[in-house]
Amino acid sequence: MDVLLFGVTRDIVGKGTLSLPSSESVRLNTVGDLKGHLVGKYPGLRDLGSLAVAVNQMYAKDDDPIGETDEIAIIPPVSGG
Template identity: 50%
Template sequence: MRLNIALFGVAREIVGQPSLEIETTAGQSARGLLAELHTRYPALAALSSLAVAVNNEYAADDTPLHERDEIALIPPVSGG
């Protein structure tokens, strides 16, 4: 399946673009997606934290991802 991933802040700068399309196995989990992205972009693994959001909610490690989900990478937030 093909996932479209929105990128923000330092994650956007590391990847060098505001979103990313990746081809991955059907039913891939949030944890699995992060592992794939760490391999492709090792600088992502050096962040203090990196979460996956699915449809505007933080995803648990084992959350399965679907093509129609709105997926985003969430580096450490620093609002306020």
């Protein structure tokens, strides 16, 4: 499973793309599972107010399913004015 990271999430993880091996991704059935896994692996993500997740270029909720071939992007909180 490949996960694209943007903005500060890229800085926290140290790279723009994570490739999760099947041994890890097989247990990740929902967006919430993935977020929990990433926060456990990269505790700095916990400090962010929120993380948006897009699955196949559509914003997803925590209970939305994910699969091995989905395109997943982690989008940090943004502010504007």
